[in-house]
Amino acid sequence: MATCPPFDFSDKYYHTSGNSCVRQTSFFAGKAVLNQSVGYSVILGFGAFFAFFTSFLVWLEKRYVGARHTSEWFNTAGRNVKTGLIASVIVSQWTWAATILQSSNVAWQYGVSGPFWYASGATIQVLLFGVMAIEIKRKAPHAHTVCEIVKARWGTAAHLVFLVFCFMTNIIVTAMLLLGGSAVVNALTGVNIYAASFLIPLGVIVYTLAGGLKATFLASYIHSVIVHLVLVIFVYLVYTSSSELGSPSVVYRRLAEVSSRSRICQEPISHNGQACGPVSGNYQGSYLTMLSSGGLVFGIINIVGNFGTVFVDNGYWVSAIAARPSSTHKGYLLGGLVWFAVPFSLATSLGLGALALDLPLTASEASHGLVPPATAMALMGKGGSVLLLTMLFMAVTSAGSSELIAVSSLCTYDIYRTYINPDATGKQILKVSRTVVFSFGCFMGILAVILNKAGVSLGWMYLAMGVFIGSAVIPIAFLLLWRKANAFGAILGTIVGCVLGIITWLLVTSVEYGRVNLDTTGRNAPMLAGNLVSILTGGAVHAICSFLRPQNYDWETTKQITIVEKEKSELAVDEFKEEKLISAKKWIVKWGVGFTFVIVVLWPLFSLPAKEFSKGYFTFWAVVAIAWGTIGSAVIIILPLAESWQTIQSVMMGMFTNDKLVEKIDELNLKLETIIKAVPDAERIYLLEKGKIKKDETSMQTGHIS
Structure with missing residues (x-):
């Protein structure tokens, strides 16, 4: 009989049955750690608290600083948001349920390469989007949405096509937020998964309705603070203070042990779908290497898919529109670099921690995002579960609120004001905005219930998103970057790329595995093929059409997009000077492309010679994760406060002065x-x-x- 348990540190997950050593079949086994009341308190209590608190903050600003609540203000936050708050919003907007959950899933699957490829593969889009954020200030300063710019440049047909793709992006992103959130709430508290799917959006609807984009931005800052505080707690817990792990050397030793070639992995000492023994596709089967074919394939899928969810998500354009011109480029660069720490530091601690503790997680539990809650629970018990639940709820509601505003802007400016009531007043637009926020929130609750019923997981949705929306990425980049790009190429490239991407994805699945279902379509080979065909076809078709019949556009029609209510701007006129914006563009191109090259090319290249990491190299890797998480958290918490100190003082003085x-x-x-x-x-x-x-x-x- 094999030694039982195989490791002393995981004896609680094994028992002897006759002559056999039997491993626990799953970590959660359908049992909730916390009471249902805790789940409902978090979902409804936090939602109600943030609805009240952010509405109160917006009222304070209106009362004591003098902000006017027009439709322009509701959808653009006055176009005057500073660097720190924009960076905080980018971090908050980009911190999905997947950022916390899927990043640890790929750490559990591929080892150290998983968190790295998740973080680097989803940071570069934000860094490079900074260029688009400056271009929108130069070429469409009064736009409200990306689709408004499409209509002004390429006309009605292109406008309708890109409107569909933008809505598709918002639906996919919101679905992922709700799938991840409902799965974790259900696993930790036993709250019915369908009830969780529908209740989570309610709190977000309330505070978004009350204060529009500014409420979303204020809530995003508060959410970012909570997410980063919990992040720092977990990182230090795994690598410094935990009695179970507590140092990089312990984590290193255990990662080597659990992937050992001598480990017995047959039933019942380990069950199908559980992590056990050498990792397929990794150098020497080790978790401690960047030489991982699975990790690299995931990295490519991640890069392609996330270009779609940044460039085709109107939420990022709304944030760029809301930013003060002099803050835009710095805000996006800082936001991207700080965000890198969230998946990288968190998954390097909780994802690798799950492996180092030899937790009996199954592949199904991991794909539903349950790796971080399992590690948090194993290390901190109920306290860890509550912390993780709080962190996740912050991520889901914050990113969800920006999606609501993104959809609201599209419906009000691109459908209502464009096709239904071109002479709409500010009051009418504000009313439509609020109606859309409520309706889309309810619709997404229903859709999340349907997806959960169909068995769609967060991991599947995350890998598939690029297949559906990747074809629109390059045409949208050409929209503001290339004067020759024509409308016909944009329409044809986007539609053909999407159709060919889906066909390739399903065809490769059928050829490779002989059947097409949720399991086989979610595997790496078909996902990689579908993602690449979608993004590359969309770009190639548009480029060829534009070379054959160039548009030679002069940006005049995009500059003529009008605002609904003219209001006094606090921005200096020189904020919009061409030379200032050109200088900002050069700055973001230099630093954005520079950092992209460092984190996608140089970093992995320099780590390859290490092959299987030594203890010293892994310790250095862990220290980088700890330091990046700590510094990033400090910056994102302190900078917005420092920049808004004058406004805070005005509010405080107003509160203690006679009204x-x-x-x-x-x-x-x-x-x-x-x-x-x-x-x-x-x-x-x-x-x-x-x-x-x-x-x-x-x-x-x-x-x-x-």
Whole structure:
């Protein structure tokens, strides 16, 4: 009989039965760790709290800083959001359920290469999107959505095609958020998975309805703070303070043991779908290597799929539109670099931690996103489960709110204002925006129930997204970057790329595995083929058509997109100066492309000679994960506060000052602004008089002293 248990550190997951050593068949085994009441409290309680809290913050700003709640403000946050908050929003928007769950799943599957390829393969899109964010300020400064720009440049037919792809992206992203969120809530608390699917969007709907994009941004910051605090707790727990693990050397030793060639992996000492013994496709079968064919294939799928969910997701365009021009490029670069830490640091701790603890997770549990909750529970018990649940809820609701605003903007500006009521007033647009937020939230709750019923997992959806939306990526990039790109090529490339991608995906599945179902379509080979065909065909067809019949566009029609309500801007005129924006573009191209090259090419190349990591090399790898997570968390928590300190002071002063006095000061300010606008010399005369008074006061003080 084999030694039972095979490792002392995982004896609780094995028992003897007759002459056999039997491993637990799954980690969760359908038993919830926490009470259902905890699940409902998190879903409904947090939702209600954030609805109230963010609405209160928006009211404070409106009351004491003077923000006006127009439809423009609801959908663009006044186009005046600073670097720190934009970076925080990017991190929050890009931190999906998959970021926390799927990143640890690929760590569990492929070892150290999984978290790296997840993080690097999904960071470069944000870094490179910074270029698009600057171009939108130069070429379509008053746009509300990406599809508005498509219509202005390529006309109605292209507009309708890209509208479909943008909606498809929002639906796929929101579905992933709800699938991951409902699976974890169900596993940890026993809350009915269908109830969780429908209830999670409700809290998001309420605070998005109340405050629009600004409420989403404020909530995103608070959510980012909580996500990063929990991230730091888990990273330090695994690599410094845990009694079960507690150091990189212990994790290293155990990862080598669990993937040992001498380990017995037959039934019942290990069950089909559980991690046991050497890893197929990895160098020496080790978890401690970047030489992993599975990891690399996942990395390519990840890069292709995530280009779709950034470039074709109107949420990122909405954030770019909302950003102050001088903050845009810095916000996207900083956001991308800070976000890298979330999947990389978290999965390097919780994902590898699950392997180092020899947890009896099954492939099904892992694909549903249950690796991090299993590790958190194994290391911290119920406390770890609550922390993970809180972190996940923050990610799901924050990213979900930005998806609601993205869909709201598309429906109001690209459907209602374009085809139904071109003369719509701000009030009408605001009403439609809020109706859409509520309707889309409810629709996604129903869709998540259907997908859960069909057995679709987060992992499957994550790999498949690029097949469906990848074909629109290059045409959308050409929209603002290439004057020759024509409408016919954009339409043809996007549709043909998508159709060929789906055909290739299903064909490879059928040829490779002889049957087409959820299991076989979700494997690496068909997913890789479908993703690559989709994105490359879309780009190639558009490029060929544009070379044959170039458009030679001058951007005039995109610059003529109008805003609905003109309102006083706090932005200096020189913020929009061409030379300033060109300089910002050069900056983001240099740094965005530079960092992309470092994290996708140089880093993996430098780690390949190590083959199977030594203890020292793995310790260095873990220290990088800890440091990046810590520094990134500090930056994303402190910077938005530092930048908004003046606004915070205004609110605090307003709260502790007589309201009537504040109203009178506001009224006086408005009168003075009106006079200054009407009489251009008024401000100059005022400044001269102010200077004279200061001079007189100084000379009087000097006279008293002498």
